[in-house]
Amino acid sequence: MSELTIPHVHHRHVDLDGLRVFYRETGPTDAPVLLLLHGFPSASHQYARLLDALGTRYRLIAPDYPGFGNSDSPAPDAFRYRFDTLADVTERFCLALGLDRFALYVFDFGAPVGLRLATRRPEWITGLVVQNGNAYEEGLSEQAREFIAHRRGVPGAEEAARSILTLDVTRSQYEGGTGDPSLVAPDGWTLDQHYLDLPGRKDIQVELALDYFSNLELYPAWQDWLRANQPPTLVLWGRNDPFFTEAGARAYLRDLPGAELHVFDTGHFALEEKLPEIAPLIDDFLARTQK
Template identity: 50%
Template sequence: MSFPSTRYRTANIDGLDVFYREAGDRSNPTLLLLHGFPSSSHMFRNLINSLSDSFHLVAPDHIGFGRSSMPSVNQFTYSFDRLTEVTERLIAHLDLDRFAIYIHDYGAPIGLRIASSSPERITAIITQSGNAYTEGFTPFWDILFAHAKDRAAHEDAVRQYLTADKTHWQYTHGVPADRLNRIAPEAWLLDQAGLDRNGNDAIQLQLFWDYQFNLDSYPKFQEYFRTHQPPLLVAWGKNDEIFGAAGAEAYRRDLPGGEFHLLDTGHFALETHGEEISVYIREFMRQLPGS
């Protein structure tokens, strides 16, 4: 019996350590897996194992997350533009020419910046609560957008998003009772351990504040969708109260030929519906031109 082998690697990018997981044969189609808050490439561990027989997979940890470097806010500009630059340089370091992107949460503004800037490189987009439309924002965001307008007045309130209770909530809210036992406890505990590191709170508060500027890029993302019509697979938790199902449905406006799956789960759909998503990806990628 053979088992898929994930390699755990670190690249030096602009003097920073960028940790990434890599698996599969480089001659196979490449999937670049971009995680969200408050997670890391660990969220893709099972998907990587499931797909590495047929695909080449690369999953980096963003700066400030997981095993990548965590410089202080005085040493590094924590913005989504800057996180995108680091990801772009990792792509160049790994000599990735054409690839599909899997976007989740924070991974969406990073991945869609890359896609809209160089459409010729993107073979497909897979989105799991990877938002690109204002319709996707839920009341979860009210305090975050208030914080964006007045950081001092709302900092204490947004710090609740850094607590263990809120991290656990992100993993379990919207998950049916019969699927709760699929959520690996080490997943949310690992995320919380990352948040609890000394200085990480300042990093996350800065990214909370910077998130507002992603909305300025939404028209560019949507124009990219309309003009280039990248193949789209949506695998989204219909009960997600961070990025709501309306955000998934909004993709139909610009990419009506996409494949849509609204799953009976919450924000971290891979934890509860990883097997289903893996099957969707295999079938979806098999149908792409040149596959």
């Protein structure tokens, strides 16, 4: 009988000067590290199956940002919800855990958080796994551009941002663009909506939605960092993503000609449907590039 190995996944909090940040961790402590940064409107639970798939070979760590999942969610009048601030917290999280050499998995909101971190701490980053995490103007669909146009002071912006925080929209982010929706477990969007519906959480998401334009202003700096540093990079993309188009995936090759690109016939949350295809690619990438 073959030996079946399944990792233990720890569920912990770290206190950052009174702000409790939840995270999941698995894998040998001396193994190469992959830091997984989640998207909207999700949390670290989106990586649960990936942690099971790769956690015997690598140390995987997946935090929840403030205002998401099981992390603390101070009210917007007590905490400034901006992408800069999420990057600040992620940087402090890494310092608290002693993480100073790791590959980054960036998805959706994780791209602006992670690329801010990379430009601040380039010596920490040993590689990138980019999954539907945009850093190029051509990767923005018309729907994404309409979302980004919702800025503070624009009439109707707050109402428009709040209108997407519904179960129907949350579910559509998971199932939209998939080839076989039966492969997408309902637990993801159900849990995301549970968190969104907690007191005060929608106010937090509105604050971040109205700050999304700040990411576009940093695209040139992130592209400069990619060109200058040439990190080993694996780009994974669901081509039917309604927000971030396939052109955004291919744009990485302009600055990272040595990057490896794989495009899948699925939607935004590509891991939900394509984990059996994606996990071996990540395994192979980490085995080749992370020593």
